[in-house]
Amino acid sequence: MHVGILGGTGPAGRGVAVRLAESGAKVTLGSREAERAIGIAEELRARWPDLALDIAGADNAGAASADVVIVATPWDSAIATIKPLRELLAGKVVVSMANALIKDGREMLALIPPRGSVAASVQAALPDSFVAAAFHHLPAREMENLESGLESDVLVCSDHPEASVVAESLVDLMRGLRPLNAGSLSQASAIEAFTAVCITLNIRYKAHSTLRMLGI
Amino acid sequence: MHVGILGGTGPAGRGVAVRLAESGAKVTLGSREAERAIGIAEELRARWPDLALDIAGADNAGAASADVVIVATPWDSAIATIKPLRELLAGKVVVSMANALIKDGREMLALIPPRGSVAASVQAALPDSFVAAAFHHLPAREMENLESGLESDVLVCSDHPEASVVAESLVDLMRGLRPLNAGSLSQASAIEAFTAVCITLNIRYKAHSTLRMLGI
Numbered sequence: 001m002h003v004g005i006l007g008g009t010g011p012a013g014r015g016v017a018v019r020l021a022e023s024g025a026k027v028t029l030g031s032r033e034a035e036r037a038i039g040i041a042e043e044l045r046a047r048w049p050d051l052a053l054d055i056a057g058a059d060n061a062g063a064a065s066a067d068v069v070i071v072a073t074p075w076d077s078a079i080a081t082i083k084p085l086r087e088l089l090a091g092k093v094v095v096s097m098a099n100a101l102i103k104d105g106r107e108m109l110a111l112i113p114p115r116g117s118v119a120a121s122v123q124a125a126l127p128d129s130f131v132a133a134a135f136h137h138l139p140a141r142e143m144e145n146l147e148s149g150l151e152s153d154v155l156v157c158s159d160h161p162e163a164s165v166v167a168e169s170l171v172d173l174m175r176g177l178r179p180l181n182a183g184s185l186s187q188a189s190a191i192e193a194f195t196a197v198c199i200t201l202n203i204r205y206k207a208h209s210t211l212r213m214l215g216i
Numbered sequence: 217m218h219v220g221i222l223g224g225t226g227p228a229g230r231g232v233a234v235r236l237a238e239s240g241a242k243v244t245l246g247s248r249e250a251e252r253a254i255g256i257a258e259e260l261r262a263r264w265p266d267l268a269l270d271i272a273g274a275d276n277a278g279a280a281s282a283d284v285v286i287v288a289t290p291w292d293s294a295i296a297t298i299k300p301l302r303e304l305l306a307g308k309v310v311v312s313m314a315n316a317l318i319k320d321g322r323e324m325l326a327l328i329p330p331r332g333s334v335a336a337s338v339q340a341a342l343p344d345s346f347v348a349a350a351f352h353h354l355p356a357r358e359m360e361n362l363e364s365g366l367e368s369d370v371l372v373c374s375d376h377p378e379a380s381v382v383a384e385s386l387v388d389l390m391r392g393l394r395p396l397n398a399g400s401l402s403q404a405s406a407i408e409a410f411t412a413v414c415i416t417l418n419i420r421y422k423a424h425s426t427l428r429m430l431g432i
Contacts, residue, residue, distance in 0.1 A: 107403070112328070182416055182417055183413075183416045184323060186323070187412065190409035193410070194410045196403065197403050200399045200403060204399065211429065212428040
């Protein structure tokens with residue numbers, strides 16, 4: 001499986017990249033500047049030399065050529081990043097992991113995008129792709145550190161059952177993570193917004209919390 | 217401590233009532249019809265005769281006379297219930313537990329009230345009270361069954377630190393529940409909406425899930 005990560009050089013993308021690559025997936029980090037992605041890929045491989053991680057760098061079009069593509073840009077550049085890639089992404093599963101958040105003192109607050117969620121905006125901008133939302137509540141640094149002992153549930157939602165299956169299978173590959181299917185893309189609004197609560201808890205309790213749904 | 221529960225005869229209110237009373241609190245269930253609240257209180261006491269639960273029934277004004285008052289009505293009757301009680305509730309901590317939800321096939325979807333959350337609407341309708349939000353993600357039947365082994369985190373938020381302290385202390389009294397302070401009342405929007413995700417997961421997985429923030 002070849003996974004591309006748009007905006008993959010940021011903390012969110014790097015964390016997903018190393019955990020996917022650890023499982024044996026081929027990963028291409030995308031960036032506006034290919035040189036930057038190539039450098040970050042080299043750093044990630046060098047951090048875990050024994051694992052021989054299959055992580056390469058490219059521009060975002062290069063990452064969009066993968067079988068499955070994750071959108072890991074900051075939320076306010078997600079649409080500008082994907083619009084020129086619409087044809088490359090047609091017919092593919094695209095996983096949106098961005099959250100529209102804004103810092104307010106010692107809290108993170110959720111913003112509501114015009115379509116209710118970043119994921120719904122991504123689906124609207126990519127009508128020929130199958131968009132799922134996933135990977136919202138994960139602490140980036142613990143994701144990137146393969147020795148952190150991270151354990152978390154990952155909520156997945158989509159209007160396309162096949163996209164949910166693919167996104168859940170990606171989560172399933174990644175050590176410490178359990179996928180849970182949370183329904184249609186309408187749920188992305190609440191899932192994304194809840195990230196603000198998770199981060200605010202982390203600020204207040206000086207923690208790197210993760211989500212677990214007990215009883216499932 | 218005397219706790220009143222407006223709309224306390226529904227599943228949400230009954231669950232909070234028995235767990236508070238189990239801890240030794242005096243609880244008054246309120247209802248539009250006092251007779252109904254008196255009957256439900258009698259049923260709850262009879263279900264656990266050995267515990268001698270101190271649960272009584274009254275009209276909503278009777279419940280609003282308690283030291284701390286919980287709003288457990290359906291979300292769309294919360295404001296109509298509290299508006300006539302504004303003076304009785306002045307200077308008190310009021311805990312909002314309602315979620316604005318709507319069923320859509322096999323999913324529950326979150327609605328966004330004009331002020332972002334039910335709790336913010338409650339605070340706006342009760343400017344002389346100190347409103348906190350809490351008790352949103354709990355499965356009602358497991359709350360009401362004291363033998364269910366329920367364990368859950370309960371997210372609390374408020375614009376008034378003293379209201380958060382009181383709401384957290386109520387949660388702390390209740391067996392199986394751990395309070396977490398999630399910040400200002402702005403967080404109630406995401407906290408309430410996330411209930412839709414919890415219930416949708418319960419429908420999909422035939423579960424009675426509860427929330428746990430690992431790492432805190």
